[in-house]
Amino acid sequence: MKIAIDAMGGDFAPRSIVEGAILAAREHGVPVVLVGEEKTIRQEAAMVSGSDSLPLTFVHASEAVGMDESPLTAIRKKKDSSIKVAFDLLKKGEVSAVVSAGNSGAVLATAVFVLEKLTGVDRPAIGTIFPTLKGSTLLLDAGANVDCKPFHLVQFALMGDAYAKYILKKEKPIVGLLSNGEEESKGNELIRETNAILKRSSIGYVGPVEGRDIFNGRADVVICDGFVGNAALKICEGLAEAIGAMI
């Protein structure tokens, strides 16, 4: 299974990305395709000793999308960006997955543009795995869709269920809907309507869960809209940093 890596995306690209790709190839034996400004990334790779014996290949892309660039502008104007070239490789079946630490909006938009969506999926979601006391919890959407309708959240629940089953290998995943209390009377309008639909679904839906349940293993998958999910993620980063600074 070959993996394409966007060598130009991320705050410390390309150096840290190339170094990380080499570590992955060395430790896991994964064939890695580094996509980006070929001369630069070959030079970066050459600086890491022993990299020439690893299953690394290089594919040239003449452009890179900046962290603050608009996703739509990137798609329209940078037709040879490392993100676009990486997804083209996936589309052609030359790689099995794309990894990018770059502009997440551009990655998402390019993925939809190049690969299109599965039937029944109106919007892609960003899934984030939180480490917990009992293993891991998948939270989605972590930021792709800030304004959602109930049917979007229902689709996220189905996608999260499938991800937990086939990627996290949980036989019968427990799916929860993030709310401000476990009672069905709680939640905002979006959550109450989504709950009413999910209750009738065939997935292992446990009902509304609370923010603290992300960490205690009560659910394998926690569903929320991208605004709340992004806030959740960044609040955790902020709190963990603050605790780290205090202890």
Next chain:
Amino acid sequence: MKIAIDAMGGDFAPRSIVEGAILAAREHGVPVVLVGEEKTIRQEAAMVSGSDSLPLTFVHASEAVGMDESPLTAIRKKKDSSIKVAFDLLKKGEVSAVVSAGNSGAVLATAVFVLEKLTGVDRPAIGTIFPTLKGSTLLLDAGANVDCKPFHLVQFALMGDAYAKYILKKEKPIVGLLSNGEEESKGNELIRETNAILKRSSIGYVGPVEGRDIFNGRADVVICDGFVGNAALKICEGLAEAIGAMI
């Protein structure tokens, strides 16, 4: 300044509440009015040695609101609840504040019912103070209003500004609006509309802030709707518990 304490509210009421009230009276010399089933709370107080020499008084209330009771049912049916009696004391000017660890919905609804709202305030908000690396950040709404319109958030911003000024003694409080990025193009519909209004306000509005900014002192006051605020609060509790269990 006398403080009324709802002795019947909270998971470990009345014992822990009475003990806490006695500690407050002893350590800070605050005159405390304990409101609840008088015989029971007098007995609890008598069990703490030295409590008879403290500025403690007792006011009888024949009923208590349970943690899972509907706020509206509590208001309608329990006209002699400890929460109601405590707010009546405040209304009559016999105390300066009410403290309750009980059913927050019932406390909020009773406060509105007995005291009414200030002109210009459509809905009360729950304010929560987060300890940060640089002092403290006030977050509101932490759970009173799960569905908000922009003008509600604008009112919360004005209330938060006043609280930070007069209670937290910050001369020129910096107010931020919780979003999924600092750029004005980010945020959901509610946040983008609220931001447009707050930009024209006279408070020290810094613009959209991210979840991590709650902890780094970037803003003195962070505004969000009650659904997001409640999730934020409980995610922090969950993460802090998980980190505590790991280290």
